[in-house]
Amino acid sequence: MLRFLADRLLAAIPTLLLITIIVFGLQQLLPGDVALILAGDERDPAAIEEIRELYGLNDPLPIQYFRWFADMLQGDFGRSLRTGAPVGPMILEKLPITLQLAALALVFSIVIGIPTGIISAIRKGSALDYGANIVALSGISLPSFWLGIMLILLFSVQLDWLPAGGYVSPLEDLGGNLARMVMPAFVLGTALAASMMRHTRSAMLSVMRQDYVRTARAKGLSERTVILKHALRNALVPIITLTALQFGTLVAGAVLTEQVFNIPGFGKLIVDAVFNRDYPVVQAVTLATGVGFVLMSLLADIGYFLVSPKLRG
Amino acid sequence: MAATGTLPVPEKRRRSRVVRRFLRHRPAIVGGGVVLIVVMVAVFAPLLAPYDPTATDWGKIRQAPSAEHWLGTDDLGRDSLSRLIYGARASLMAGVVSVLIAVGIGVPFGMISGYVGGWLDAVMMRITDAVLAIPFLILAIALAAFLGPSLTNAMIAIGLSASPVFARLARGQTLVVRLEDYVQAARSIGAPHVIILLRHIFPNILPPILVQATLTIAIAIIAEASLSFLGLGQQPPFPSWGGMLNTARSFLYQAPEMAIWPGIAIFVTVLAFNVFGDGLHDALDPKDE
Numbered sequence: 150m151l152r153f154l155a156d157r158l159l160a161a162i163p164t165l166l167l168i169t170i171i172v173f174g175l176q177q178l179l180p181g182d183v184a185l186i187l188a189g190d191e192r193d194p195a196a197i198e199e200i201r202e203l204y205g206l207n208d209p210l211p212i213q214y215f216r217w218f219a220d221m222l223q224g225d226f227g228r229s230l231r232t233g234a235p236v237g238p239m240i241l242e243k244l245p246i247t248l249q250l251a252a253l254a255l256v257f258s259i260v261i262g263i264p265t266g267i268i269s270a271i272r273k274g275s276a277l278d279y280g281a282n283i284v285a286l287s288g289i290s291l292p293s294f295w296l297g298i299m300l301i302l303l304f305s306v307q308l309d310w311l312p313a314g315g316y317v318s319p320l321e322d323l324g325g326n327l328a329r330m331v332m333p334a335f336v337l338g339t340a341l342a343a344s345m346m347r348h349t350r351s352a353m354l355s356v357m358r359q360d361y362v363r364t365a366r367a368k369g370l371s372e373r374t375v376i377l378k379h380a381l382r383n384a385l386v387p388i389i390t391l392t393a394l395q396f397g398t399l400v401a402g403a404v405l406t407e408q409v410f411n412i413p414g415f416g417k418l419i420v421d422a423v424f425n426r427d428y429p430v431v432q433a434v435t436l437a438t439g440v441g442f443v444l445m446s447l448l449a450d451i452g453y454f455l456v457s458p459k460l461r462g
Numbered sequence: 463m464a465a466t467g468t469l470p471v472p473e474k475r476r477r478s479r480v481v482r483r484f485l486r487h488r489p490a491i492v493g494g495g496v497v498l499i500v501v502m503v504a505v506f507a508p509l510l511a512p513y514d515p516t517a518t519d520w521g522k523i524r525q526a527p528s529a530e531h532w533l534g535t536d537d538l539g540r541d542s543l544s545r546l547i548y549g550a551r552a553s554l555m556a557g558v559v560s561v562l563i564a565v566g567i568g569v570p571f572g573m574i575s576g577y578v579g580g581w582l583d584a585v586m587m588r589i590t591d592a593v594l595a596i597p598f599l600i601l602a603i604a605l606a607a608f609l610g611p612s613l614t615n616a617m618i619a620i621g622l623s624a625s626p627v628f629a630r631l632a633r634g635q636t637l638v639v640r641l642e643d644y645v646q647a648a649r650s651i652g653a654p655h656v657i658i659l660l661r662h663i664f665p666n667i668l669p670p671i672l673v674q675a676t677l678t679i680a681i682a683i684i685a686e687a688s689l690s691f692l693g694l695g696q697q698p699p700f701p702s703w704g705g706m707l708n709t710a711r712s713f714l715y716q717a718p719e720m721a722i723w724p725g726i727a728i729f730v731t732v733l734a735f736n737v738f739g740d741g742l743h744d745a746l747d748p749k750d751e
Binding site for chain 1: 588589591592593595596597598599600601603604605606607608609610680684687688691692693694704707710711714715718721722724725728729732733736737740
């Protein structure tokens, strides 16, 4: 177990390093002089030179990169160009909001996606299977932000049942929090449920072809036992991996969902930062999602390891 | 020696079998038909649109659908139907151009990685992993933010973000094809690497790349609409479906109909590409039958 984990961690290190280089490299794409952008309305050459000195922009790029990297390792992600506040705490403050949204969406997609995928696989070729496939394909093709707008039109504008957006901490007002979270979580969960259903279906189909499933049937086990104990347990391995890899979909979806429902989370932070030209925040958020993905893949590997006895042996 | 001789089945027969299999897939034909219609709408937009999509009319702000304006007007009095028709241009162009960028970068990258192998392959695949690790839309947003918001930059951003998928696919396919007899034969007679890659490997890895490209167009169209919705794609006053939804969001109480059609247009177009791609997949790769 330890050996396996150590191998995985070692393999993740070059990927993590490359991610930091890509994120650092982003700022080289800025058209024009970075110092002029940092200066804002200031046009005094002496002041601009001072900024250049302050941010170390006169140093060669590799030196700039290593300084940036060393700061980051110490938890210093730079300061917002807008407010001057340190970026790290800004992100940490927004994170719980997005995590709650993502967790609700994930639960929703698991509850909907996995059972429909299983049923679809068992009844392959039936009307139910076709129906589920059409719904899943539609779910993937549906732009999530439009689904959100349509839900607001129906439940907030027409029926006036739910608030159109905003955020209340669950610690202050749990009911109000859930009332505001139900639509965004549904929107974010829909695309995820669709791909979860497709993955579950194909994983189940390939497992059901295996010899041990035929053996289980042949020895007279009930179909229920065969499917739940023999097929599903083996199909869970790819399902867990693929779910972890949905992290990107979840984060990207959160950006759009938070924008539609005006939720002040992680996703809204990056969009606002883009419009405020607050580049350090954009970089830090991008970096955080990349690192988050690598960590999720590591978790998936561990899950894989725990579920699959073959790897443990 | 012709490249056609390298295929195990004569090209012509193989092709007709693929066509036949595709035609059996009825939803895929419908999907292809819808794609064709959207392409036509985009190409003939100037003939189809009843009004100039950017012409404002302050006397006709946010009007409900009428005989004069079938889908009503927007917050600046522009005809919504004309904007919807012209919006097809932004969406399709973004879909196709960004996928061309992704294929243009990803496929040569992956082919070289798989063909050369060794430490170069290891380094190139680590780079691919790193780009893949940053969620697609986040990378596209970050790139669009640093490059500056415009439709061109959105397409570059989406194309760059989508390229690792093609790099991985091309590498995997190249690793398989590289060992085939006809590649070994070409090598043994001393054919240059460039010729082997272009004439012997590339045609044989093309089918899965085509399928992936079709499905990626669907993803790219949603990505462009998302970026335009966030204000990072097509810039006003030029119309795009995502941009129209962004405007509509501010007037949900006053003019709910503004939010309906652009969303349906995105949904139908993306669904058509997805269904078409699925059919193409089944036709070119009969393994799953």
